[in-house]
Amino acid sequence: MKPRETKIFRKGGVHGALLLFLLLPAVGCKPDLTRDLSAITGGETESGGSEALSAASGRSPSGGETSTGSAPQAPEIVSTPPDVAIIGETFTYEAEARGTEPIVWRLEEAPPGMSVGSTTGRVTWLPDDVFEGDTVHPVLIAENDVGNDSQRMAIAVGKPPAFDAQPEDVALAVGRPGSFQLCLSQGTPPITWETIVAPEGMTVTGDEGRCALVEWTPPQVGTNTVSFRASNRFGSTRVDLDVRVGEGPAITSTPPEDAIPAGARFLYVATATGDPELTWRLERAPEGMTLSPETGATTTLSWKTVEGVEQLAETDLIVENAFGSDRQTFTVDVAIPPRITSVDRVPACLAPFSYQATATGSTPIRWSLEDPP
Numbered sequence: 001m002k003p004r005e006t007k008i009f010r011k012g013g014v015h016g017a018l019l020l021f022l023l024l025p026a027v028g029c030k031p032d033l034t035r036d037l038s039a040i041t042g043g044e045t046e047s048g049g050s051e052a053l054s055a056a057s058g059r060s061p062s063g064g065e066t067s068t069g070s071a072p073q074a075p076e077i078v079s080t081p082p083d084v085a086i087i088g089e090t091f092t093y094e095a096e097a098r099g100t101e102p103i104v105w106r107l108e109e110a111p112p113g114m115s116v117g118s119t120t121g122r123v124t125w126l127p128d129d130v131f132e133g134d135t136v137h138p139v140l141i142a143e144n145d146v147g148n149d150s151q152r153m154a155i156a157v158g159k160p161p162a163f164d165a166q167p168e169d170v171a172l173a174v175g176r177p178g179s180f181q182l183c184l185s186q187g188t189p190p191i192t193w194e195t196i197v198a199p200e201g202m203t204v205t206g207d208e209g210r211c212a213l214v215e216w217t218p219p220q221v222g223t224n225t226v227s228f229r230a231s232n233r234f235g236s237t238r239v240d241l242d243v244r245v246g247e248g249p250a251i252t253s254t255p256p257e258d259a260i261p262a263g264a265r266f267l268y269v270a271t272a273t274g275d276p277e278l279t280w281r282l283e284r285a286p287e288g289m290t291l292s293p294e295t296g297a298t299t300t301l302s303w304k305t306v307e308g309v310e311q312l313a314e315t316d317l318i319v320e321n322a323f324g325s326d327r328q329t330f331t332v333d334v335a336i337p338p339r340i341t342s343v344d345r346v347p348a349c350l351a352p353f354s355y356q357a358t359a360t361g362s363t364p365i366r367w368s369l370e371d372p373p
Contacts, residue, residue, distance in 0.1 A: 073099045073146060074099055074100075074147025074149065075103050075142035075144055075149045076097055077095060077140065078096050079094065081093045081123070081140070081155070083154060083156060084156050084158070084234055085125060086234050087128060087131065087159050088126075088128075089126075090124060091126070092124055094122055095116070095121035095122070096121065097121065097142040097149065100144055100145070101144070102144060103142050104142070104143055104144065105119070105120070105142055106140075107123070107139065107141070109138055111125065116140065121142065131157040132188055133188055135157070136153075136157065137154055138152075139152050140152075156233060159186045159188050160235025160236065161230040161232060167182055167239055169241050169242040171245075171322040172216065172218050172324070173218070173248025173323040174247060175217070176217065176248055177217045178217065178324070179214060180214050181211055181212070181213055182211065182228060183211040188232055189208050189210070189232070190208035191206060191231065192232070193206030193229070193230050194229050195228055197227040198224075198227070202215070203215050212230070214228070220245065222244075223242050223244050223245070225240065227240045245323070246322065246323040247273070248274055248324030249273065249278055249320060249321050249323075249325060250272060250273050250274060251271070251319055252271050253270045253271040253272075255268050255315075259333035259334065261305075261335060261336070262307055262308055262309050262334050262335065263307035265304050266302070266303040266304075267302055269299075270291075270317060270319075271298050272298075272326065274326075276321065277295055278296060279294060279319065279321065280293075280299040282301075282318070284315060284316040285303075285313070288304060303332070306334075308336060309336075310334055311334045312332070313332040314329070315331070316329050317329075342356065342358040
């Protein structure tokens, strides 16, 4: 039996509408297309004709492609991947491509643990500390039966700046150059530091690292609330703290300058000004030297020197309060007193007199006469 052939005729309808007629002949019948079409259309055909399309061949009578669909297309990736991945957080990239479905996705040169959904194009990865500071370059490929497209990514891996704990408030002395340090617990360099809220003249210098130095000479007493921001390509953090400005300590007394005899006791009453509470301490001192009390505006240094031992005792006295410190460096000169060791000589009558005196003791020894003739 010969297969039936379906004929499609196109006819301009009312107001330019397109009319399609399907002629399905009975089995064993050969239709008269001119007669059958004339019967349907009222005996008229559109000039240029009716166009018969063969559904069996999928081609028009002129041999062109049918309008049933466009030609298959190779994939083209049209999405842009993120350029950073944060350690400890899942990196996600929803890749998109246009082209004839189905499109299959895959990765090449990917770091360990990175994967892509073969049908979804969803790229995921959980980077760890091993990759901090690195840039990975995986290649994403989309392909179908027609062709493929690839996209090489450049993903920097790191950590955003962060503090483990809130930095403590700071105290500085009025009128004195002061500084303090801010240090992050994490953050992949380079890191940029900047002031958000700060008094005039306060600067922050980070040198692109995790620690920054804040410098300022406070012009007056008071409390200043300051804010700083640390940023890198992975994120940023802000820190707020108070900078209290008060009167720093200053030692106002002068230590004894004269030498003391070996075996004698050295005493020095030191005084200082500054906001309370003032605390005293010895940073460098001879063995046995003490100070008391350790707090307050006044303290006394005491030291029993050793009989017969001369020395120069270097001493550093420190006074501190919440706003700073002051230092006084001085030397205690311990000397052995002179002792005349020569014997008296009785002068001869009416003759020149000379006497060579000698003495022991710490040098230099200075000689003088009292009640000369």
